[in-house]
Structures are given as structure tokens and as C-alpha cells.
Amino acid sequence: MVTKGMRVGKYELGRTLGEGNSAKVKLATDTVSGQSFAVKIIDKSRTSRLNVPFQIKREIRTLKVLKHPNIVRLHEVNVSIVDGKTWIVVIEFLLW
Numbered sequence: 001m002v003t004k005g006m007r008v009g010k011y012e013l014g015r016t017l018g019e020g021n022s023a024k025v026k027l028a029t030d031t032v033s034g035q036s037f038a039v040k041i042i043d044k045s046r047t048s049r050l051n052v053p054f055q056i057k058r059e060i061r062t063l064k065v066l067k068h069p070n071i072v073r074l075h076e077v078n079v080s081i082v083d084g085k086t087w088i089v090v091i092e093f094l095l096w
């Protein structure tokens, strides 16, 4: 389970920013640079039912090519980190 205050690699997880069908999005601080990011946490057990791996790959592919001030930038993709059933995708944190 992913909880507040938990360290995932160089990221320290903070509060939950939002939740979608396939992912929970948490605020995270890069403990090396001090920068804030949104970290998308994907539960593998929720993904197999919905063919989400395909959707995630498509989202990553799309975010990699899109560069626009109104679209969040993909910062890093980091998979299979927590307890073998959670995937993590780190995307640039957007304030709104």
C-alpha cells in the first residue's frame, strides 16, 4: 500500500491530489532537487480488468511527444516499485 510520508526511490509522497479510474495521483517531493511533482500511482490489480496497461503505454507515448504550456510534461516513468503490484509514473506537478 502507498501511504503519505512513504519514500519511493528519491520521491517522498505527500497528500493525494486526485483519483481517476486507474490511478491515484499524489503530491511528491524529489528529495534530491526539492522539486514537487505529481506522482501517478497505478494499482496493477485494477489494470488487468480494464486493459489499462495499453492505456498507460498510450498516455506515456502521447505525453512524451506533447510539449505545450497547458499540458503537463512527463518527467520520468518509473514502474513496479511498491510491493510488486503497484506501478508508478511520475509526471510534472501542475498547480491550478
Ligand SMILES: Nc1ncnc2c1ncn2[C@@H]1O[C@H](COP(=O)(O)OP(=O)(O)OP(=O)(O)O)[C@@H](O)[C@H]1O
Residues within 6 Å of the ligand: 017, 018, 019, 020, 021, 022, 023, 024, 025, 038, 072, 091, 092, 093, 094, 095
Ligand atoms: N499533474 C497533475 N497535477 C495535479 N493534479 C493532478 C495531475 N494529474 C492528475 N491530477 C489529479 O488526479 C486526478 C486523476 O488523474 P487522471 O485523471 O490522470 O487519472 P487516471 O486514473 O489516469 O485517469 P482516467 O480516470 O481517465 O483513467 C485528476 O482528476 C486530478 O485531480
